[in-house]
Amino acid sequence: MNLLGHQKAAYEMLTELYTPETVTATETSRHILGWYGRFDLMAGLMGGKGAMLDRVWFEARHQWTTTQLHKNPTDLDAILNHCVTTHGLIALDMSSLFAQLPRGEVSPTEFFQQNDIIRSRIKEYRAQIEPLLRRQQHLVIFEDAPERDPEDIVDPYQPGTLYCGPLWSLNHIMVDWYSLVGMHTYQTALAMQQQPPWEKLQTYAYEEARIIEAMQFWSGSPSGCLLSVNSSIGLIALFLPRDEKHILWSCQKLAKIESMG
Amino acid sequence: MAHFSVGCEKGSRECVYPEPTSNSKSSGSKAGKGQKADQQEEEQESSSEEYDDEEDITSPVEGQQSSAASPKTRQSNTNLRTATRKQSKHSLDPSKKGSQATSASNKDKSSSPPTEESKFSKSPSTTATLGSSSKLSSVSTYTSQEATAWAHLDPSIASLFDYHYHSLTHLHYFLRHDTPRFIHTTLLEIALGYEPLLFAICGFAAFHLTIEKPGGRVQDFLYYYNRSVSSLRKSLSNGEKHTDRTLLTILQLAAFEVRTRFPKICTRGNQTHPNSLFLGVGIPW
Numbered sequence: 001m002n003l004l005g006h007q008k009a010a011y012e013m014l015t016e017l018y019t020p021e022t023v024t025a026t027e028t029s030r031h032i033l034g035w036y037g038r039f040d041l042m043a044g045l046m047g048g049k050g051a052m053l054d055r056v057w058f059e060a061r062h063q064w065t066t067t068q069l070h071k072n073p074t075d076l077d078a079i080l081n082h083c084v085t086t087h088g089l090i091a092l093d094m095s096s097l098f099a100q101l102p103r104g105e106v107s108p109t110e111f112f113q114q115n116d117i118i119r120s121r122i123k124e125y126r127a128q129i130e131p132l133l134r135r136q137q138h139l140v141i142f143e144d145a146p147e148r149d150p151e152d153i154v155d156p157y158q159p160g161t162l163y164c165g166p167l168w169s170l171n172h173i174m175v176d177w178y179s180l181v182g183m184h185t186y187q188t189a190l191a192m193q194q195q196p197p198w199e200k201l202q203t204y205a206y207e208e209a210r211i212i213e214a215m216q217f218w219s220g221s222p223s224g225c226l227l228s229v230n231s232s233i234g235l236i237a238l239f240l241p242r243d244e245k246h247i248l249w250s251c252q253k254l255a256k257i258e259s260m261g
Numbered sequence: 262m263a264h265f266s267v268g269c270e271k272g273s274r275e276c277v278y279p280e281p282t283s284n285s286k287s288s289g290s291k292a293g294k295g296q297k298a299d300q301q302e303e304e305q306e307s308s309s310e311e312y313d314d315e316e317d318i319t320s321p322v323e324g325q326q327s328s329a330a331s332p333k334t335r336q337s338n339t340n341l342r343t344a345t346r347k348q349s350k351h352s353l354d355p356s357k358k359g360s361q362a363t364s365a366s367n368k369d370k371s372s373s374p375p376t377e378e379s380k381f382s383k384s385p386s387t388t389a390t391l392g393s394s395s396k397l398s399s400v401s402t403y404t405s406q407e408a409t410a411w412a413h414l415d416p417s418i419a420s421l422f423d424y425h426y427h428s429l430t431h432l433h434y435f436l437r438h439d440t441p442r443f444i445h446t447t448l449l450e451i452a453l454g455y456e457p458l459l460f461a462i463c464g465f466a467a468f469h470l471t472i473e474k475p476g477g478r479v480q481d482f483l484y485y486y487n488r489s490v491s492s493l494r495k496s497l498s499n500g501e502k503h504t505d506r507t508l509l510t511i512l513q514l515a516a517f518e519v520r521t522r523f524p525k526i527c528t529r530g531n532q533t534h535p536n537s538l539f540l541g542v543g544i545p546w
Binding site for chain 2: 006013016017034035042043046173222227228
């Protein structure tokens with residue numbers, strides 16, 4: 001079955017059944033939008049033809065999660081969903097902007113103005129996540145876990161690494177945030193024809209690697225979590241030092257995930 | 262035969278969806294395809310001929326072929342139709358369960374759950390919070406209501422639904438946060454009343470089961486995948502109105518495609534997909 005065929009068929013059906021104004025009306029339609037939105041982006045990148053869904057649809061879902069957050073400011077699900085849609089919009093805009101520059105669709109001046117705005121949004125988003133990170137009652141404390149490999153590039157058992165229970169999704173949110181800020185930092189340097197700030201990028205990569213490895217080693221991690229972070233390994237590998245130890249780490253993680261099918 | 266046209270053309274041939282499964286070579290991307298994917302396509306073509314009879318939904322597992330396939334089929338079809346009526350009484354939504362539910366998300370409406378809960382230990386509270394085999398802390402422990410919802414179906418199908426419910430999470434769908442546990446509740450409820458979606462979920466579950474269990478059979482998930490596609494084609498060509506469940510079926514079938522291709526693209530990185538680094542941004546949703 002053709003991936004692009006799925007993408008087009010689903011897009012046609014979604015836009016036949018809903019508009020951005022009606023798509024958040026029911027639980028099912030919201031999930032359909034969320035599911036298709038993610039699939040559309042992934043299929044667009046994999047197929048090389050880009051996403052089909054206009055930004056307005058992503059905005060609609062973000063508007064819904066924002067409304068829910070205002071109604072239920074202490075509800076963890078509302079907070080986490082809002083984080084996810086916030087990130088989604090920033091990532092979408094960032095990807096679009098970086099694609100526009102080499103195609104000449106945006107002037108350098110305009111690019112840097114827009115890019116600064118994205119930088120601010122990334123920073124504000126991190127500030128939005130901070131209160132969640134302080135909820136120490138949801139932190140995993142490793143006991144009876146496999147002994148740490150002294151050659152490991154990170155310490156997955158470092159206190160404060162992994163969240164559990166209703167805050168599990170925060171782990172993925174953090175992995176994605178580090179990918180987002182890392183990618184933004186890296187691509188901005190390239191756009192300015194400067195050397196990427198490798199030390200800063202490595203900091204992001206190590207943080208991300210630590211969380212991913214903690215997920216891998218914690219027996220309470222939900223099934224499928226490594227699959228879900230697979231796409232971040234490539235970015236981590238790009239930013240980490242290019243020595244044997246670090247390359248081996250990335251290869252081992254990818255091999256582990258590939259063994260999952 | 263009417264098809265759901267997506268308005269694209271491949272040379273002089275109109276692109277139609279879903280593509281015919283028999284005697285068709287996949288027109289999907291060849292780039293990055295491993296030997297396993299090619300093997301799957303060959304088996305897809307042969308297995309689609311083997312299961313041409315769309316009325317027979319007998320289990321594909323060896324030794325379970327019923328000698329009374331027709332009566333069982335009629336019973337199974339009846340059970341699918343009545344399942345939705347039963348579903349109205351037995352919601353799969355964990356938040357609506359009774360005292361047996363131990364959903365951590367329900368417990369954490371306040372801001373200060375007990376500190377013991379977070380420790381990785383064998384304490385009863387942690388065990389209860391983590392639930393059973395699903396390992397997703399915020400999913401309720403399995404109760405008899407879920408068993409009732411699909412227990413009357415063909416055992417192969419029921420076991421795949423069990424597996425989907427217990428062992429798969431929204432993370433297998435590359436989703437970032439799943440409330441209120443859609444893939445464990447509403448999705449399965451809808452599927453119980455719509456054959457294309459039911460088979461698509463079975464295929465997805467069977468795929469993961471194939472990987473997890475030694476000696477897992479490729480034919481099993483291909484069987485359900487093909488049944489889903491055939492059933493969907495039949496629905497669409499009969500002029501069935503497009504609804505949420507039709508769209509969910511397409512997404513469920515697509516999930517299988519993404520599940521099998523996406524990890525390989527991430528692994529192989531830049532050479533085949535220059536944009537693959539952007540995949541690392543996560544673009545969560």
